[in-house]
Amino acid sequence: MKTLYLIIRNAVAFAFSHSIINFLIILLLIGSTACEPEPEVEVGPAENKLHTDATQKVIVNDTDNTSTETYTSLGYQLPNPYTVTNMRQAYKNVYGGNWDHITANKKYVRFKPTTKEQLLTLTETLDLDLFEEPLDYTISQDGDSYQDPSIPQEEITWLYTVVPSNFTFPSGIQYQLLASIYVPDTDDGAVEAEAERLVGLNADGDGMAGVVPTSTPNTTGSETAVDQNCPDCDQYCPPGYYYDLEMGGCVLVNNCPSGTQWDPVSRTCVSTQPPTTPPVFTQTIGNLSVTDTQLGVQNLRNVRVVARRWFKVERMYTNNSGRFNSIKKFRNKVKLIVKFKNNDFSIRGIRGIRVYQVLLPIQKKFGPLQGSEINNFAFTFTIRPDINSKGTRNWVAATTHNAVQQFKDLSIAQGTGGNLPTNLKIVLTNWAKVGGAGSAPLFSVRWIDHLDLAFVNTFIATAASPVAGGLSALAAYMKRQFDITYSYNVTGTLTSDRVVATIFHELAHAMLYNKAGADWYKAAVDGTIAEILSNGPSPYGTGKTANSPLIALNEAWGNHYGQFLAHQRYTTNSSIINRQGEAWETTRLNYLENYNPNFLGDSFRWIPEGVFLDLMDNTPNETRANFRPVNDAVLGFTNQQLFNALDSDVRSIQAYRARLMQENNNNQLTQVTDLFNQYGY
Incomplete structure (x- = not known):
């Protein structure tokens, strides 16, 4: 109705300045359309429409306390202030002179990948920052994600971005050039503000200064701006006239008042003078x-x-x-x-939608x-009360993100180097069968195409998880696409040191890929997966199969080095560790010092978790001597020496002991031999 009021008001003004006949014609035109519904606004490339309000505000809610994913809703499309024509005019208005030398230096584009390989080409190979929602639309409600309504939920949506003008588009991936644009290389706030004013944007540049436009997305790549200044209003003006939004009436084309000039981009008479007070940038x-x-x-x-x-x-x-x-x-x-x-590295998550x-x-x-x-x-x-909430997922991601870098720093200080594979892909989940567990198969680093559903069920998501398409669809997407997993759906209290210790444990495994080699690592991972698929205790088995010797060595190192570095990080600020029927407190080394290889309640007691720490000290931290039957008489080995003995041909605890002695001149040979014997090796 506001639009109709403006039209009638200006029609009256026009009639008195021209003729009463034209006025009657205009009223007749108005009468023929006034009872029609308000026009709907196209909201994107899809056939999806909604009513909008020129004064709408973005709805911002903190939904991090819940696990419910929210959706972004689009408002209306805005005119493009960065077209070359408009930017030339903006420079001219601000600085004077001729700016025809300005040419497009960016492209506003969108991609429609149809496979995971195409998506990864964009996000990994080209490393583009992609946006799910169009960049030239108002947002009526900002959510966690946006899906183009024309694209089925299970398919990858259109993804928007800005690329250099000389960008080479990857072959085989559908894309559309939405606009060739000029984005100033230097920060010129006055010019950008003038460019926005020229196309009728408000002071913030996130909406129209007046009437809400109706338009459809320009997907042709043309630099011609979309009609925006009430295009439907032009029909109420006589031939040779247009409805000017800023002047609020029907104006003769190319007949602008003094101090203004016709702008074909914004379709308005615009001021030839720049703003007196440049906006703050x-x-x-x-x-x-x-x-x-x-x-x-x-x-x-x-x-x-x-x-x-x-x-x-x-x-x-x-x-x-x-x-x-x-x-x-x-x-x-x-x-x-x-x-x-x-x-x-990158940290990913299971979201389900x-x-x-x-x-x-x-x-x-x-x-x-x-x-x-x-x-x-x-x-x-910060961690949220609901372990399944988005806020907790973000907190675990932030904690894990720091943990990877802390591991490198602490590892370098120990002399073992930050020897991790590059481009690690870490997946966080709250849907795995075993809460608090992690894995480090390095499927992406090793480019392994096979992925057993039993592995997915144990470490990523169970069949009961709300994964769109089920586990098979999830497994298909995740093949070759993750290296480390961590399931944070623990039954007790989720604390930072528990998250960090588990991530450190998995990184301790991952560093052996470069140290012991690809074949060694393949044997370790394949052996563990074979035990998961067997009927024995999951995930390591009975300790009596052909896979057991390497599993014992690999897991003993992971437990030792992960806990040792976590102790370096937290010292006496550690949480209680429940292990072998006991609650170990004060430091994360206490349970390693008191590890009992003869504890019958532990199915994996054949993994000598405490032997590496025993090689470093002679039990200064043992707090429950009556509980722990191992008599540690070895002292002085360093983590660097322990790590160096993990060679490609060392695939059992016995072989490791021999290599350690060989590389260290049989240092404390008798005591070392006795120590390993007490662990059953």
Whole structure:
């Protein structure tokens, strides 16, 4: 009705300035359409429509306390201020002169991958920051994800991004060039603000300054802007006239008032003078942290942060202080996305709604930020009461993200080096059969195409999990696409040191891939999977099969080094460890010091978890001498020496003992032999 009122008001003004006949014609036209429904607004490439309001606000709810995934809803499409024609005019208005030398330097595009390989080409090979929702639409409700309504839920949706103008599109992947654009390489806030004003955007650049436009997405790649300034209103103007939004009436084409000029992009008479007060543009600056349940708030290190406003996108990484700082400057309404990914590893999650999302890093969206939020942003990831909530998943992701880097630092300090495979893919889940368990098969690093459902059921998701398409669909997507898993659906209290110790344990395995070699690692993983598939105790078996010797060595090292480094991290701030029927407290080394290889209640007592620590000290931390029957008389071996003996041809505890003695001049041979004998080797 507001639109109709404006039309009638300006029609009256036009009639008095021209003729009463034209006025009657206009009223006749109005009368023929006034009873029709309000026009609906196209909301994307799909055939999906909804009513919108020019004054709508983004609905921002903190849904991290729940496990329910929320959906983003689009509003209406905005005119593109970054077209070459419009940017030339903006520069001219601000600085004067001729700016015809400006040409497109970016492309606004969207991709439609149909397979996981195509998706990974975009996200991994090309490492593009992709957005599920169009970048030139208002958002009526911001959610966890957006699915183009024309795309079935189980399929990968359209993905939007901005690429350089000389970008080479990968063959075989469907894409559409939505617009060739010019995004200033240098920060020129006055020009960008003028460009937005020229196309009729509001002061924040996230909506129209007046009437809500009706339009469909421009998917042809043309630089011609979509009609936006009330295109339906033109029909109420006589031939040779158009309805000018800013002037609020029917105006003769190319007959603009003094001080203005006709702009074919925005279809308005625009001022030839730049704004008297340039808008404030500032760098995006902030700090990210994560709550450690044992140590307090810790800086979140080397995590990817993506800032976006319109087509201006910048990728950043936090430093060791958890701080990020953009080079580009942004105006109001900046959106941030924290992605748990960097150049060394990525952390993914099982979400269920769309299986393909297991190939994408876990992320957390913020914004739009305004005012001081842009250069003074701060957020701390904290655990939530509901272990299945999105907030807890994000907290586990942040804790795991820091743990990988802490492992490298601590490992280097021990002399074993940060010897991890590159581009590790870590998957977090709360749907696995065994809560609190982890695995390190390195399927992606080793490019293994086979994935048993029994492995998926044990370490990733059970058949009862709400996975779209079931376990078979999940397994198909995950083949070759993960290296380490961690299931955080524990029955007790989830604490940081428990998460970190498990991640350290799996990384202790992973570092043996480069040390002992691919064949050694394949034998260790295949042997464990064979025991999972057998009828013996899962996942390691009875200890009496051909797989047992290497499993014993591999798991003994993982338990030792994971717990040892966790002790370095937490010392006396550790949680209680329930192991072999006892609750071990104070430090994470106590249960290793008191490990009992003869405890009948432990099906895996044949794995000598305490032997490596016993090689390093002669029981200074043993707290329950009556419980532990091992008499440790060995002292002085270092983790570096212990690690060095894990060679490619060493595939049993006995072979390991021999290599350790060989490399260390039979140091304490009698005592070492006796120690291994007490562990049954």
